[in-house]
Amino acid sequence: MTTTNQDLIESIQTRLKEAVDNGGGFRSGLLFIFVIVALGTAWTAFYTVPSDSVAVVQRFGKYLKEVPAGLHIKLPLGIDTTTIVPVKRQLKQEFGFTTPGAKDPYQGSKTHDGLQETQMVTGDLNAALVEWVVQYRISAPVKFLFEVRLPSETLRYVSESVMREVVGDRTVDEVITIGRQEIETEALTKMQALSTKYGMGISIDQVQLKNINPPRPVQESFNEVNQAQQEKEKLINEARRDYNKVIPLTEGEKDQRIREADGYRLKRINEAEGDVARFSALLAEYSKAPEVTRRRIYIETLQAVLPGVKSKIIIDEKTSSVLPLLNLDSTKNDHDK
Numbered sequence: 001m002t003t004t005n006q007d008l009i010e011s012i013q014t015r016l017k018e019a020v021d022n023g024g025g026f027r028s029g030l031l032f033i034f035v036i037v038a039l040g041t042a043w044t045a046f047y048t049v050p051s052d053s054v055a056v057v058q059r060f061g062k063y064l065k066e067v068p069a070g071l072h073i074k075l076p077l078g079i080d081t082t083t084i085v086p087v088k089r090q091l092k093q094e095f096g097f098t099t100p101g102a103k104d105p106y107q108g109s110k111t112h113d114g115l116q117e118t119q120m121v122t123g124d125l126n127a128a129l130v131e132w133v134v135q136y137r138i139s140a141p142v143k144f145l146f147e148v149r150l151p152s153e154t155l156r157y158v159s160e161s162v163m164r165e166v167v168g169d170r171t172v173d174e175v176i177t178i179g180r181q182e183i184e185t186e187a188l189t190k191m192q193a194l195s196t197k198y199g200m201g202i203s204i205d206q207v208q209l210k211n212i213n214p215p216r217p218v219q220e221s222f223n224e225v226n227q228a229q230q231e232k233e234k235l236i237n238e239a240r241r242d243y244n245k246v247i248p249l250t251e252g253e254k255d256q257r258i259r260e261a262d263g264y265r266l267k268r269i270n271e272a273e274g275d276v277a278r279f280s281a282l283l284a285e286y287s288k289a290p291e292v293t294r295r296r297i298y299i300e301t302l303q304a305v306l307p308g309v310k311s312k313i314i315i316d317e318k319t320s321s322v323l324p325l326l327n328l329d330s331t332k333n334d335h336d337k
Contacts, residue, residue, distance in 0.1 A: 014067060044076040052088040052275030056141050057081070085141040090205060095163070096131030106152035119215075121162050126172035133209040134159050134191065136202050151200045155191075158198075159207075162190045176212050176226075184209055212316070283329055 049055045051068045057064045057074060058081045067082075075081035089102065096118035098108025109117055118129045144151050157329065162269050166187045167242040170179050195202045214222040286293040 015217040019167050033092055035181030040252055041076040044078075045073050047072055047074060047082055049082075049084060050086070053086045054141055055082045055084055056145055058083070062090060063142060063146065064308070083145060085144060087138050088139060090135055090137055092133055092135045093152070093159065094131075095156075095160065104152070106156060120167045122167055122172040122175055123169050127215045128167065128175055129170055129211070129213045129215060130163065130167055130175070131212070132159075132163060132187075133206075133208045134204065135206040135208070136204050138201060139203040143199050145201075147199040147201065149200065154198065154200060155195065155202060158194050159191055160185075160188050162194065167189070172214070176214075179211050180212070218220050 005284060020086060047068060048057070048071050051069045055067045055072065060077065061081075064080070074082060091107075093106060094102075094108050096109060096115075104110055115129070118131055120130050121261060122128055122129055132154070148154050157261055167175055167185050170183065175183065184207045191207065192204045213219060233317060282293070282297075
């Protein structure tokens with residue numbers, strides 16, 4: 001069955017008139033609409049802030065306040081709007097590579113291979129591919145949201161500019177080998193200074209260099225140079241090890257010989273001084289009683305010599321010949337024994 005538009009309008013008007021005449025149906029409709037509006041209003045009035053974040057509240061687009069983590073109430077129907085800012089979470093930006101599954105659109109490199117960010121020229125006019133990571137936190141949510149347009153993207157530009165400046169002040173050997181820590185420290189200081197100057201509301205926690213390589217066409221030759229340099233350092237370290245092993249030993253032997261010679265010198269000096277003192281004392285006694293002193297020296301000498309003689313023959317001083325009394329064979333046998 002088909003009807004014209006005029007018939008449909010007349011049908012609706014008739015039903016509305018009946019609803020007004022009856023009273024109950026119209027009031028039920030209004031109550032239903034009121035309940036729907038009330039639920040929608042309540043649903044948009046409550047919001048929850050995560051434990052690692054704060055919420056920045058705006059009323060009609062103007063900043064109103066910051067609220068901490070927890071359940072809060074705001075004016076509904078778009079009067080108050082909230083923006084969740086993760087102030088306690090450590091964020092990071094990667095240059096030259098991208099971690100798979102990263103949710104932050106500004107975390108990884110925008111290009112596929114990241115070469116545009118990593119290609120740099122060192123202070124000695126060599127090329128290098130530098131990959132690094134910047135870890136930061138949002139320290140001032142209001143500044144982060146309102147002072148700078150797209151602060152995360154601005155931080156990427158600041159980081160790239162600072163890294164090019166720092167790498168450009170050093171040679172390629174310093175960048176690849178010994179200067180990594182200095183580069184990280186200087187880059188961190190300069191990035192934080194620029195972030196503070198621009199009012200980005202960001203605190204830089206760490207700048208960490210990852211892979212640093214020469215450009216791909218010369219990478220093989222550069223690796224050979226690095227291997228030669230490492231071999232050189234290895235030989236130098238081995239020579240220093242041998243030096244440290246031999247030289248201290250020689251120094252110790254030298255000191256020992258010097259101490260032995262010094263001890264022998266002191267010994268000889270003390271012995272000579274003792275002999276001089278003994279001779280002087282003996283001379284003084286000899287001057288007082290020469291005969292007694294001479295006899296005492298003779299007796300003391302015999303006491304020192306005779307115990308070492310195995311065969312002792314005592315002969316009268318008046319004997320003119322000892323051959324009839326001395327049995328040489330017996331003496332010889334005694335000596336052999």
